[in-house]
Each structure stands twice: as structure tokens, then as C-alpha cells.
Amino acid sequence: MDSVLDIILSSIRMATPLWFAAMGGLLAERSGVVNLALEGLMLIGAFTGAAVAYNMGSPVIGFIAAGAAGALLAILFGFFTLTLKGDQVVIGMGINLLSAGLTPFLNKYFFHVTSSTPSLSIDQRFVYGPTLFAFGLIVSVSFWLRRSVSGLWVRVAGEHPTALASAGIRVKRVRWAAVIFSGVFAGFGGATMSTMLASAFSRQMTAGAGFMAIAALILGRWAPLPTALGCFLFGLTDSIQIRLQGQLTGADSAWLLQLIQLGPYIVTLFVLAGAIRSSSTPKALGEN
Amino acid sequence: MAFEKNLRSLTRPLSALILGAFVSAILIRIVGESPWKVAEIFYNGAMGSAYDLGLSLFYTVPLILTGLAVSVGLRARLFNIGVEGQLTVAALAAALAGIWGPQDVILNRVLGFAAALLGGFLWGAILGYLKARRQAHEVVAGIMLNFIAYGITSWLALNFFKNPDSQNPETIPLIDAVRIPAWSYFQSAPIGWHVLLAPLAAMLLWGFYRWTEAGWAMEAVGENPKAAREAGLSIAQKQFWALAMGGMIAGIVGFIEVYGNSGKFIVGFSPAYGFMGIAVALVGRLHPFGIILSAALFGAIHKGSLDLDFETEWITRDFAQILQAVLILFMSCATLVPAGIQNRWEGLKRRLYGQRP
Amino acid sequence: MSQIKLRGIHKRYGDCISNADVNLDVRKGTIQGILGENGAGKSTAMKILYGLIEPDGGEIWIDGVERKLKSPHDAKALGIGMLHQHFMLSEAQNVIENIVLGQEPTHPALAFLPLALRALKLGDARSRLDMLMREHGLPVDLDARISDLSVGARQRVEILRLLYIDARILILDEPTAVLTPQEVGRFFIQLRALADQGKTILIVTHKLKELMAITDSITIFRAGKTITTVDTKDTDADQLAMLMIGSRLETVKNRHDVTRSAELALEIEELELNKTAPRRCTLNLRRGEILGIAGVEGNGQHELVEALRHPSEFLKHHKVKVLKFMDQDVRHWKTAQMVETGLGCIPADRHEEGLLLARNAVQNFILGHQNQNSFRAGPFIRWSAVRRATEEGMASCAVVPKKLDLELSRFSGGNQQKLIFAREIHHRPKLLIAFHPTRGVDIGAINLIHKKLLELRAEGLAILLISSELDEILALSDRIAVLENFAIAKTFDGGACDETALGLAMTGAQEGGQHGL
Incomplete structure (x- = not known):
């Protein structure tokens, strides 16, 4: 029984960054903006979180800084998609590439190496703070989306933007706000990776987590609670994978290790193949 | 008219390049280096000698192919991010065919080439199936397939075909006879006749879109899927082929790597050719010949950036990635001038010329 | 004094001039018609008045004050409301959310927060809407999702929204396109009542008869300009048509002088167009015949065309007894096969x-x-x-x-x-589906297409004419079938039928008075 509880707890830990990112993705996508930049937003958050936590000696400040860094990059994303009307998918991937190039560049500038930030001590790291915060965030997003004025705006912006404009509300402003907040949340997700799950930022450490968050969003049909469950599924795969790795230490089974590491990616692929796009997809998703 | 149109299609890539260079120069300044010095390093690194030029060409060739592969997807309005995985699988397939195949030079090469095409096709076809038949998001699925391709190929290579004589993560080498000899002009840079495969592919693709029904249909599906459906074209079928064909083109990279360069499958041989293909395709405006030009540019940038690690204190090869990203951003927005400023400009023009509509 | 005054409004999109010189005066409490061909600039002018489009120049005066309307927000603040040709309703949300959008009632305890962050409080809106629904006879289920509502109900929601925001000036863009003639009659009675309460109403349409029936005055648009405004009582439909197109309307008419062949081009028996509909669709079409399909939009027109265009795909999810095209069973055919056998389609x-x-x-x-x-x-x-x-x-x-x-x-x-x-x-197809063949095109093109359709029919082409323009159907068809609730309600002979009879069949005899507004 203990081991089941262990697995669940570790799944929750592993799912935490995904929860942040997925809530960020949910915000953007419900407002009609495809945000494939989540991966890059997380990466810059992971770097900023670890770097600031190291320099300031406080994970909380690092966490906040990560949100700000995510917001900054999200503003760039918004500028190219909303102001210059670029293709959201391509711009999203461009932002990912930018983040992938910028993080080692900054790492080198601040810490003289490109590979990783210096390792954080225990008191510079989180134990479970972000997880609790993520719980709160999921519940609030869920309520906010259904019960608040701006939640209604965001929903209509993603479904029928001209209806929103015609009701006298500026669609662009709503989308801008959604995009910026999605950057903040994704930044939080990245910081969770580098200051809670790991003890430093390392090169390309997000390893597809941003895309898994999007897969969870598709699986959860763009609704907060089911999306969070989808993230948990990925967390579960991850923690099982890690557990199996721990048990397969013998030389005979070393060859299996690599395959087991692919577990989360394969699960994501099956999720994508199984979750056929439904009527709950925001109708105006991806339109300019 | 035609000349004017060509000129107009060049303005966007050129302005994006200028903006990209400008942004890079600012970043370089910020970290306290001299942009001129970096430019010089780029220039010398890319074409300082015949050998450097050869290496630039060496990077250009795969970029032409991945750029073409990405462009085939984009013309059908699909973002084929899985090119990286496709060329990885193709390279392993080529290496295995080379190891196992008949040791006759011609047969072995033909088999290796076919295996590379097939490997790339297969990995592209999986993505195509997921997109066309299961409506999976092609970007997310493509990323996942890249991770899986990397994992599976290195697992296969290292557990079953590992080179016992080497510490590096690589497979048993092909026999020397089947490897394509390098031309002497570029000194020891691995440039042989195989590099002609890339412009050949570009030419074939150009003809494909210009003359064949299948090419026309693939673009029609991308431009207006609803109208294409009304016209009796199967959207799913065209989407599948756009991704699978992209995989096949990417597969040639695998053949070139194995037969033209290393003679074996090396884990992680690709410096992200597949991702660079996105910028190449966009800057080349999805036109096969434009892609050749932009691949040459990106090949030179990549080669030039490799020297940054040694010759500057703060700037590393990652810098090339930033430059690519900036170009992607500038190339893919509908306009480089925000609508508000545009309107004001139009208003100003009207006032200046005193036109009333 | 005029409540609304537009002076010299102009707007261009690139090379295309949408409004060249629009001048308009509307008195308070009147119903003014806006008449013009498609593309004459009516909709653009109305969108400018509602702030959806910013004009390149010109003046807008409301209640004697010059105003700049930069967004619908500004227009709404002045009491202007608009009913759009394409409904501005978000399908995934429910009725009440759509109605309060832009005027959200919030919890008073949260008034210190910016509006965006406040919680919705729909209770007050609900009681007010209940009252409005009773007062104006506009019943809708406030908690229904828009996607579950019929077209008529959606229009009621739109009107309810105008009442809810207490608009003083109502702009109605082609409001009758989705209504049967009988529903139009009821709708007009309600409009008149609103005008009598002091509301100013602008109604945009290209249907002359309706304007004659409801308006006090009519402004005519031609090629982006307002030509003139006439009092309705001093004019007639002929004069309006002259003003609208600049010359006399020459109409093409089926003289029913061609003998149709006995050969069937199309045979449909018990085709299920909608799973929830009680009845199925049965019809046939001979070569050299024009079969007009009349009906309110959303009663199965799209599904019928889908079934004929993509039989194999459509019939995966729908049942049919017989589906024959040129005497061949086409139930498993793909689109390309249909086209090769001679199916043409104007989408x-x-x-x-x-x-x-x-x-x-x-x-x-x-x-x-x-x-x-x-x-x-x-x-x-x-x-x-x-x-x-x-x-x-x-x-x-x-x-x-x-x-x-x-x-x-x-x-x-x-x-x-x-x-x-x-x-x-x-x-040279054997069967041509003409689905709204003249929607949004100028009179010249309409005449050409109508003339060609009749010529082709004389040569033996079978034509399935689906249109929401009853005039078009009446003028061209050899036979007219009325599509109502996904089945053919009634079939008429082209020569022996008029608008009233069609209208009655379109409403569905069994539902009679409860339908629509």
C-alpha cells in the first residue's frame, strides 16, 4: 500500500509543472490563441527560477521572477501573433527556438558555462510549495472561467470573437491578457522543474513538458479539472518510469532503461491519437 | 511585371535578415562583445578557406533537404516538426542496410538509399496517420515522435549494433568501398557527388508542384480545405502524403550522413537539422529554389557559429539558434508593420496627396 | 430634428471603395428602410454606425452631437444596438451569458474590483429578462445552449439582447432572411410597437415588398452612395427598383414551355437528413426539369447537398432507402465519382x-x-x-x-x-445543384445566371435549385418542393403556386402559429 501512496505522491510532484503550464495553455487557447510556445516559456522560467533563487537565496523570489520572465517572453509571442498577426503555430515554435538559444546564452553570461546553473542548496529549493499553489490555481481557474466577467469574455473570445467585439469588448485586449498570464503560469511551471523537482536549471530541461501540457489540454477538452487529471496521468507515467529505473539497476536489464524512459512520450502519443478533436475545441482557435 | 513580383518576394526575406542581424548585434553588444568581430568570425568560419567553404556546403546540403521537407508540409498547411525524427530513423535504416546489405558497391548504395527513403517515409507516415486519421495535433505528435525516434534509434544502435572498437555512441561502420569519396577541391571536407541529391530533390519538387495533379491538390488542400473537399479531394489523404513525403525527403539526409560523411550511424549526429529546416523553409518562402538559397545562408551561419565557442568569451554556438528564431518570427508574421501604424501611414499619405476616395 | 445624421461617410479597403459618400437622416421613433443591391455599401454603413468599422472620413451626429464611434462600446453607450445578419451569438455559451455579454451584472460586494475580475450575478438579469420576454412575447429558455436553439429562437435572443441593453436606436441587418413570410408579418407588428414606444429603427434589406410594408421612409444605396430618401407612402416597388439598380428590372421567367423528359436524373427515397427529425426526405428530379427547393434555412438544405455531393461519407451516419443518380445506385460513391458521372454544384x-x-x-x-x-x-x-x-x-x-x-x-x-x-x-453535367446561386451578386450576374439556367434546362439538364429567395424559386422552377424539418412537406407545380402557399408549407402545417416569433 505504501508504494501505491508513494507513486501517487511522486506523480503529483511530477505533474506540478504540467499543471502550471496546462493552466497557462488553457487560458490562451480558450481565448482563441494556440500557444505552442509553452515549452519555451517553461524553459525561460526554469532558467530564471533557478538563477534568481541561486543569487537571491530564495526560491520564492526565483519563482516570482520566473513568472515575470515567462510574461516577458509571452509579450513577445503576443506582439508577433496578436499585433503583427503571425501564424500562431509557427510563431510559437519560433519562440521555443528563441528560448532554447537564449537560455544557454544567458547561462553562459551569468555563470560562465552553457550547460547548467550552479546547484541550489536545500534552503534555496522548494519542497512542496508550488504543488499547493498549483492546486489552488486549478480550482481558481475553474471557478474564474465559469463565474467571472473576464472568464466569460475569454470563453467568448475563443468561440465567437466577433460576438465579443460586437458586445463592445475588445477581443485583442482579452487575448493579450490571456497570453500574458499564460506566460506567467508557464514560467511558474518551469521554475517548479528547476527549483522543486531538480536542484538546478540544465540545458533543455523541459524536454517536451510544454507539449505534454498541450496534450493534456486536448485530452481534458480545454476544461480545467479534466486537463489537470490529464497532467496527472503524465505525472503518473513519469513516476512509474522513474521507479522502474530504480529497480532495474542490474547489468542485464540496462538495455531496458532507455526504452522505459520513452514511456511518457509514447503515452502522450496515444493520448493524442485517442482524443479525437471534439466540439469542445474553441471554435476560433488559431484565427487572427 | 514578373521581375517586379520577384523583387517583392525578395523584400520580406531581406528585411527579415536585416532585422535579424540588427537584433543579434544588439544582443552581442549587451554582453560586451563587438558585433563586427562576431561578423568577422562568422565570415572566416564560413568561407575563410576552401575547407571552411566545404564545411559550410556540408551543412547546407541537409538543410536544403530538411527545408524542402518542412515546406512540403507547410504548403499543405501542416507544420512538420517531426523532420528531425524522420531523418534520424532514416540514418539508422541506411546504416543497417549498409551493414547487412550485399557488399557490392552499387547495390549496397542503392539499398542504403532505399532504406533511408523508407525509414524517413515510415516515420513521416506515422505522423501523417496520426494527423490525417486520428486528428492528432501534428506539432505535439511530431515532437513526441522526435523523442521516440531518438530513444529507439540509440537504443537499437547501442544495444545491438554498437561499434566494439569505439568509445563513441555509434554503430559498426560500413566498409570503406561503399562510402562516397570526397572531392579533393574542398580538401578533407566530406563533399562528393551525393551533395547533388539536394538540388535534384529541389528540382523534382518544383516540377511536382508545377506540373502534377497530386502537387496541385496538396497545395489546394492547404489553401482551402473546405473547397478542396467539395472538389472531391481527400483532405486526409493529402495530409498524410504531405507528411509522409516530407519524411521521405528528410530521409535523404540520413543517406548522405551515413554514406557521404561518417560511414556509420552516430547517435545525435544531427545538429538539429530538422528544426533548422523550419527557418530555412520560411526564409526560402517555401519555394524549392528559394530554399536552396536560404539553406546556403543557414549552412554558412551554422558553420560560422561553431567557431564562436573558441574565439569569443561570451558568445557560443547557441547564438545561431537565436538568430534562426528571430528570422522565423520576422518571416511568419503577416506584416512587419502593426495595423495601427499602417492605418496612420495610409491616412498621412492620403492627406499628403490630397486624395479623397 | 434628426436623431441620426451621417454626413459624407466614406470607407475603402485597398482598391475597393465600400462607401463613397453616405448621407443619412433618421427621425426619432420612425422606421427607416435601407435599400440597396448586395455590395451597395449598406452593411458597411451600418457597421460604421455601430462602431464595428471605423470610417476613413465623414461625420456622425447622434442627438445633435457629433460623435466618433471607435468601437461598438461607444455606440452602445449612445444607445445604439445592432441585430446582425449573421448572428453574434457564441454557440458554446448559454442564452443568458450571450445576452448579458458586454453589460454583465456583477455582485455588488465586489464592486471595488475592476469589472473584469468581478463575479457574475445573473439573478437580476434573469428577472428582468423574464419580464421583457413576457412583455414582448419573445419566449426563450435562458439556460439553453445557443447551439441547441433553432434559427428563429436565436433571433429572439438577439432581439431580447437589444431590449435588455435598452437600445434606443436599433439597426437590423437583413432580419427577415431566416423567417417565413408568416413569421415576418408577426415580426413587423412587434417592430411597429417598438417604434411607437419611441425607438428608432433602421432596417436593412434588399426585399422591396417588406420595406413597403413596414417602413416610414426608405434610403436607397447605390455603388457606395446614398442616392435619395423617399417617404414610403409616396413610392412603389417599381420606383424603388429603378432607384436601386438605376434601370428597370428585367426579370427572367420560366414560361413552362419545355416538355421535360421522363428520364429520372435523381431519385431519393427516404433519405435521413437529420437523426432527430421524425420524417425522411423523398424526391425525384427528371432531366430537363428545374426543381426548386424552398424552405427556411436550416431545415435540411445543407444536409441534402452533402448527401448528393459526398454520398459515401454522408451515408456513413445517415440512412437511406434509395439514392440513384442517372439510374445508378450511388450510395457508396465518393465525390469524385459523382462529379465524373455528371454532377455539377454551385456551392x-x-x-x-x-x-x-x-x-x-x-x-x-x-x-x-x-x-x-x-x-x-x-x-x-x-x-x-x-x-x-x-x-x-x-x-x-x-x-x-x-x-x-x-x-x-x-x-x-x-x-x-x-x-x-x-x-x-x-x-456538360447531367445534374446541377444550384445552392443559393445568386446570393450576394449584382443584378447583371443574377440575370445571366437565371437565363443560363433556363437554357441549360431546355437542353436536358436537371437542376436542383435551392434558394432562400422565394422570388427566384417562383420565377424559375418547373416544380417546387418545400423542405421543412428535414423532409419534403409539400410539392407544387411551378406555374400554380404563390408566395403565401409556399410560406404556409414552410412553417409546417402541424405547428401553425407557435413557430417563430
Whole structure:
């Protein structure tokens, strides 16, 4: 029984960054903006979180800084998609590439190496703070989306933007706000990776987590609670994978290790193949 | 008219390049280096000698192919991010065919080439199936397939075909006879006749879109899927082929790597050719010949950036990635001038010329 | 004094001038009609008045004060409300959320927060809406999702919204397009009552009869300009038509003098158009016959065309007893096969379904006919043959400008439609589906298309004419079938039928008075 509880707890830990990112993705996508930049937003958050936590000696400040860094990059994303009307998918991937190039560049500038930030001590790291915060965030997003004025705006912006404009509300402003907040949340997700799950930022450490968050969003049909469950599924795969790795230490089974590491990616692929796009997809998703 | 149109299609890539260079120069300044010095390093690194030029060409060739592969997807309005995985699988397939195949030079090469095409096709076809038949998001699925391709190929290579004589993560080498000899002009840079495969592919693709029904249909599906459906074209079928064909083109990279360069499958041989293909395709405006030009540019940038690690204190090869990203951003927005400023400009023009509509 | 005054409004999009010089005066408490052909600039002018489009120049005066309307927000603040031709309702949300959008009632305890962050409090809105619904006879279920509502109910929601925001000036853009003649009558009674309460109403339409019935005065638009405003009581439909098109309307009419062949082109028996509908659709169509399909939009027109265009796909999810085209069982056929056997189709929405707007005329002329033998040599397209065909097609249907290499988006709507028409008849089809064949095109193109349809029918073509313009159906059809609730409610002989009879059949006899507004 203990081991089941262990697995669940570790799944929750592993799912935490995904929860942040997925809530960020949910915000953007419900407002009609495809945000494939989540991966890059997380990466810059992971770097900023670890770097600031190291320099300031406080994970909380690092966490906040990560949100700000995510917001900054999200503003760039918004500028190219909303102001210059670029293709959201391509711009999203461009932002990912930018983040992938910028993080080692900054790492080198601040810490003289490109590979990783210096390792954080225990008191510079989180134990479970972000997880609790993520719980709160999921519940609030869920309520906010259904019960608040701006939640209604965001929903209509993603479904029928001209209806929103015609009701006298500026669609662009709503989308801008959604995009910026999605950057903040994704930044939080990245910081969770580098200051809670790991003890430093390392090169390309997000390893597809941003895309898994999007897969969870598709699986959860763009609704907060089911999306969070989808993230948990990925967390579960991850923690099982890690557990199996721990048990397969013998030389005979070393060859299996690599395959087991692919577990989360394969699960994501099956999720994508199984979750056929439904009527709950925001109708105006991806339109300019 | 035609000349004017060509000129107009060049303005966007050129302005994006200028903006990209400008942004890079600012970043370089910020970290306290001299942009001129970096430019010089780029220039010398890319074409300082015949050998450097050869290496630039060496990077250009795969970029032409991945750029073409990405462009085939984009013309059908699909973002084929899985090119990286496709060329990885193709390279392993080529290496295995080379190891196992008949040791006759011609047969072995033909088999290796076919295996590379097939490997790339297969990995592209999986993505195509997921997109066309299961409506999976092609970007997310493509990323996942890249991770899986990397994992599976290195697992296969290292557990079953590992080179016992080497510490590096690589497979048993092909026999020397089947490897394509390098031309002497570029000194020891691995440039042989195989590099002609890339412009050949570009030419074939150009003809494909210009003359064949299948090419026309693939673009029609991308431009207006609803109208294409009304016209009796199967959207799913065209989407599948756009991704699978992209995989096949990417597969040639695998053949070139194995037969033209290393003679074996090396884990992680690709410096992200597949991702660079996105910028190449966009800057080349999805036109096969434009892609050749932009691949040459990106090949030179990549080669030039490799020297940054040694010759500057703060700037590393990652810098090339930033430059690519900036170009992607500038190339893919509908306009480089925000609508508000545009309107004001139009208003100003009207006032200046005193036109009333 | 006029409540609304527009002076010299102009607006252009690139090369295309949408409004050249619009001047308008509307008195308070009156109903003013806005009449004009499609593309005359009516909708643009109304959108400018509602703040959705910013004009390039000109003045807008409301209640004697000059105003700049930068967004609908500004317009709403002045009490202007608009009922759009295409409903501005978000389908995934429910009725009440759509109604309060932009005027959200919030919890008073949260008033210190910015509006965006406050919680919704729908209770107050609900009681007010209940009252409005009773007062104006507009029943809707406030908690229903928009996607579950009928077209008529959606329009009630839109009107309810105008009442909810207490608009003083109502702009109605083609409000009757989705209503049957009987529903239109009831709708007009309600409009008159609103005007009597002091509301000012602008009603945009291209239907002359309706304007004569409801308005106090009528402003005529032609080519982006307001030509004149006339008092309704001093004018008649003929004069309006003259003003609208600048010349006398010459109408094409079926004289019922062609004997149709006995050969069936199309045979449909018990086709299920909608799973929840109680009845199925049965109809047949002979060669050399025009069968008009009348009906309120959303009663199965799209599904019928889907079934004929993509039988194998459609019948995966729907049942049918017999589906025969040119005497062949086509239940498992794909689109390409239907086209090759001789099915032509003018789609309802030419931009979405019929054209590649960024391509030239030649590239568009092959669309849908890419498998024609004359256009192909193995896997290759014979572009020279396609060019020749395009040239012929453009000449025969008078498409201008006659530039084969011009991007399709640069042609006017009428010429785009004529090009589609030319394309679809070029390969001598056996059956032509004409789905809203003249929607949004100028009178010249309408006449040409109507004339061609009658000619082709005389040559033995079977034509399925689906249209929301009853005039068009009455003028052209040999037989008229009324599609109501996904089944054929009644069939008439073309010569022996009028609008009232059609209208009655369109409402559905069994529901009678409860339908619609």
C-alpha cells in the first residue's frame, strides 16, 4: 500500500509543472490563441527560477521572477501573433527556438558555462510549495472561467470573437491578457522543474513538458479539472518510469532503461491519437 | 511585371535578415562583445578557406533537404516538426542496410538509399496517420515522435549494433568501398557527388508542384480545405502524403550522413537539422529554389557559429539558434508593420496627396 | 430634428471603395428602410454606425452631437444596438451569458474590483429578462445552449439582447432572411410597437415588398452612395427598383414551355437528413426539369447537398432507402465519382467552398474537375488545355475582367460566381445543384445566371435549385418542393403556386402559429 501512496505522491510532484503550464495553455487557447510556445516559456522560467533563487537565496523570489520572465517572453509571442498577426503555430515554435538559444546564452553570461546553473542548496529549493499553489490555481481557474466577467469574455473570445467585439469588448485586449498570464503560469511551471523537482536549471530541461501540457489540454477538452487529471496521468507515467529505473539497476536489464524512459512520450502519443478533436475545441482557435 | 513580383518576394526575406542581424548585434553588444568581430568570425568560419567553404556546403546540403521537407508540409498547411525524427530513423535504416546489405558497391548504395527513403517515409507516415486519421495535433505528435525516434534509434544502435572498437555512441561502420569519396577541391571536407541529391530533390519538387495533379491538390488542400473537399479531394489523404513525403525527403539526409560523411550511424549526429529546416523553409518562402538559397545562408551561419565557442568569451554556438528564431518570427508574421501604424501611414499619405476616395 | 445624421461617410479597403459618400437622416421613433443591391455599401454603413468599422472620413451626429464611434462600446453607450445578419451569438455559451455579454451584472460586494475580475450575478438579469420576454412575447429558455436553439429562437435572443441593453436606436441587418413570410408579418407588428414606444429603427434589406410594408421612409444605396430618401407612402416597388439598380428590372421567367423528359436524373427515397427529425426526405428530379427547393434555412438544405455531393461519407451516419443518380445506385460513391458521372454544384458559400481566392482563374477552373480526361495526361495536368477551357468558360458567362492570371480575390462577387457557374457547366453535367446561386451578386450576374439556367434546362439538364429567395424559386422552377424539418412537406407545380402557399408549407402545417416569433 505504501508504494501505491508513494507513486501517487511522486506523480503529483511530477505533474506540478504540467499543471502550471496546462493552466497557462488553457487560458490562451480558450481565448482563441494556440500557444505552442509553452515549452519555451517553461524553459525561460526554469532558467530564471533557478538563477534568481541561486543569487537571491530564495526560491520564492526565483519563482516570482520566473513568472515575470515567462510574461516577458509571452509579450513577445503576443506582439508577433496578436499585433503583427503571425501564424500562431509557427510563431510559437519560433519562440521555443528563441528560448532554447537564449537560455544557454544567458547561462553562459551569468555563470560562465552553457550547460547548467550552479546547484541550489536545500534552503534555496522548494519542497512542496508550488504543488499547493498549483492546486489552488486549478480550482481558481475553474471557478474564474465559469463565474467571472473576464472568464466569460475569454470563453467568448475563443468561440465567437466577433460576438465579443460586437458586445463592445475588445477581443485583442482579452487575448493579450490571456497570453500574458499564460506566460506567467508557464514560467511558474518551469521554475517548479528547476527549483522543486531538480536542484538546478540544465540545458533543455523541459524536454517536451510544454507539449505534454498541450496534450493534456486536448485530452481534458480545454476544461480545467479534466486537463489537470490529464497532467496527472503524465505525472503518473513519469513516476512509474522513474521507479522502474530504480529497480532495474542490474547489468542485464540496462538495455531496458532507455526504452522505459520513452514511456511518457509514447503515452502522450496515444493520448493524442485517442482524443479525437471534439466540439469542445474553441471554435476560433488559431484565427487572427 | 514578373521581375517586379520577384523583387517583392525578395523584400520580406531581406528585411527579415536585416532585422535579424540588427537584433543579434544588439544582443552581442549587451554582453560586451563587438558585433563586427562576431561578423568577422562568422565570415572566416564560413568561407575563410576552401575547407571552411566545404564545411559550410556540408551543412547546407541537409538543410536544403530538411527545408524542402518542412515546406512540403507547410504548403499543405501542416507544420512538420517531426523532420528531425524522420531523418534520424532514416540514418539508422541506411546504416543497417549498409551493414547487412550485399557488399557490392552499387547495390549496397542503392539499398542504403532505399532504406533511408523508407525509414524517413515510415516515420513521416506515422505522423501523417496520426494527423490525417486520428486528428492528432501534428506539432505535439511530431515532437513526441522526435523523442521516440531518438530513444529507439540509440537504443537499437547501442544495444545491438554498437561499434566494439569505439568509445563513441555509434554503430559498426560500413566498409570503406561503399562510402562516397570526397572531392579533393574542398580538401578533407566530406563533399562528393551525393551533395547533388539536394538540388535534384529541389528540382523534382518544383516540377511536382508545377506540373502534377497530386502537387496541385496538396497545395489546394492547404489553401482551402473546405473547397478542396467539395472538389472531391481527400483532405486526409493529402495530409498524410504531405507528411509522409516530407519524411521521405528528410530521409535523404540520413543517406548522405551515413554514406557521404561518417560511414556509420552516430547517435545525435544531427545538429538539429530538422528544426533548422523550419527557418530555412520560411526564409526560402517555401519555394524549392528559394530554399536552396536560404539553406546556403543557414549552412554558412551554422558553420560560422561553431567557431564562436573558441574565439569569443561570451558568445557560443547557441547564438545561431537565436538568430534562426528571430528570422522565423520576422518571416511568419503577416506584416512587419502593426495595423495601427499602417492605418496612420495610409491616412498621412492620403492627406499628403490630397486624395479623397 | 434628426436623431441620426451621417454626413459624407466614406470607407475603402485597398482598391475597393465600400462607401463613397453616405448621407443619412433618421427621425426619432420612425422606421427607416435601407435599400440597396448586395455590395451597395449598406452593411458597411451600418457597421460604421455601430462602431464595428471605423470610417476613413465623414461625420456622425447622434442627438445633435457629433460623435466618433471607435468601437461598438461607444455606440452602445449612445444607445445604439445592432441585430446582425449573421448572428453574434457564441454557440458554446448559454442564452443568458450571450445576452448579458458586454453589460454583465456583477455582485455588488465586489464592486471595488475592476469589472473584469468581478463575479457574475445573473439573478437580476434573469428577472428582468423574464419580464421583457413576457412583455414582448419573445419566449426563450435562458439556460439553453445557443447551439441547441433553432434559427428563429436565436433571433429572439438577439432581439431580447437589444431590449435588455435598452437600445434606443436599433439597426437590423437583413432580419427577415431566416423567417417565413408568416413569421415576418408577426415580426413587423412587434417592430411597429417598438417604434411607437419611441425607438428608432433602421432596417436593412434588399426585399422591396417588406420595406413597403413596414417602413416610414426608405434610403436607397447605390455603388457606395446614398442616392435619395423617399417617404414610403409616396413610392412603389417599381420606383424603388429603378432607384436601386438605376434601370428597370428585367426579370427572367420560366414560361413552362419545355416538355421535360421522363428520364429520372435523381431519385431519393427516404433519405435521413437529420437523426432527430421524425420524417425522411423523398424526391425525384427528371432531366430537363428545374426543381426548386424552398424552405427556411436550416431545415435540411445543407444536409441534402452533402448527401448528393459526398454520398459515401454522408451515408456513413445517415440512412437511406434509395439514392440513384442517372439510374445508378450511388450510395457508396465518393465525390469524385459523382462529379465524373455528371454532377455539377454551385456551392452555397463561394469563398469557403468553391474557390481558391489566392489563385488565378485557371487554377480555379480545374478545381473539382481535376480528374477530367481532357485536363490530364497521366499524373500531369495539361495546363494548356485548362487555360483554353477557362478562356471559353469566361467568355460564355461574360466574366470580366477577362484576365486568366488575375487572382480570384480581385474579381467582384458577381464575377466570381459566374466563374464558378462557368466551371460547373463546362463539362456538360447531367445534374446541377444550384445552392443559393445568386446570393450576394449584382443584378447583371443574377440575370445571366437565371437565363443560363433556363437554357441549360431546355437542353436536358436537371437542376436542383435551392434558394432562400422565394422570388427566384417562383420565377424559375418547373416544380417546387418545400423542405421543412428535414423532409419534403409539400410539392407544387411551378406555374400554380404563390408566395403565401409556399410560406404556409414552410412553417409546417402541424405547428401553425407557435413557430417563430
